[in-house]
């Protein structure tokens with residue numbers, strides 16, 4: 001991919017289309033698997049800015065995998081060379097690549113496949129033993145974290161599942177429309193280069209937010225009154241909504257803080273789960289979007305607002321059935 005194409009997000013017809021991930025293997029619990037689960041063997045590369053990478057960080061925390069799967073964090077800026085590593089003294093929160101010693105994320109992709117010619121995205125799950133990428137698809141990395149490593153976590157984390165058998169069908173159903181209209185919907189709104197493409201995505205996004213607000217008015221979580229991956233996948237978009245998507249991506253038919261009290265209550269509950277708050281780095285989030293997408297924000301000025309205070313107690317409205 002040429003350096004210039006890094007800022008060309010929309011297709012010729014003005015619509016943003018997210019490419020399919022290329023590395024789609026799975027770490028599995030079985031010792032005979034192609035990529036067997038083990039402590040210390042796999043390494044996660046993320047950006048704190050990226051909502052897809054953010055999912056993997058949250059599940060890593062909630063499943064107690066911190067001592068089992070290491071993490072490296074890129075610089076918040078997505079520049080002409082793609083994601084780059086930086087020392088924490090240069091960029092607080094970022095890290096160098098202590099596992100492979102690379103300067104740029106793209107070097108990992110080319111190590112894994114010298115002929116790789118697609119986008120160099122985070123997250124990346126790296127196998128240190130075979131020196132290759134297991135997966136660059138966040139929805140599948142969270143499934144691996146959910147179940148494959150149970151033999152290596154502390155007892156209290158074993159058996160915790162965000163994708164329980166009895167709710168799989170419902171979770172898949174919610175994930176499908178939330179992905180298309182919300183997680184990816186904000187990008188389709190923000191990267192659209194025609195009025196029609198923007199309006200279509202923005203309206204579908206707010207229709208879905210209304211639907212979610214309705215679900216959360218009578219249920220504590222999105223599916224089956226239990227915290228599932230459907231919640232965690234939505235949460236990373238909601239955290240970014242008011243401070244970034246509302247302004248930068250023109251998703252401005254409403255705001256979480258003022259127009260969606262049930263979504264706000266739910267977001268606070270998730271934010272306040274042990275370990276989740278430390279996965280939210282609002283400086284990386286804001287600077288990434290406002291400073292990387294110069295076709296949208298040429299001045300690179302970063303707005304002051306950081307969205308609603310998610311550390312505030314989650315107030316459950318009186319008379320709710322949950």
Ligand SMILES: N[C@@H](CCC(=O)N[C@@H](CS)C(=O)NCC(=O)O)C(=O)O
Nearest residue numbers: 050051052119120121122136137138
């Ligand atoms: N399908 C991927 C999407 C990941 C993705 O699009 N990541 C973005 C950051 S939010 C990225 O790294 N983009 C860099 C680029 O496209 O050059 C997943 O969910 O893991």
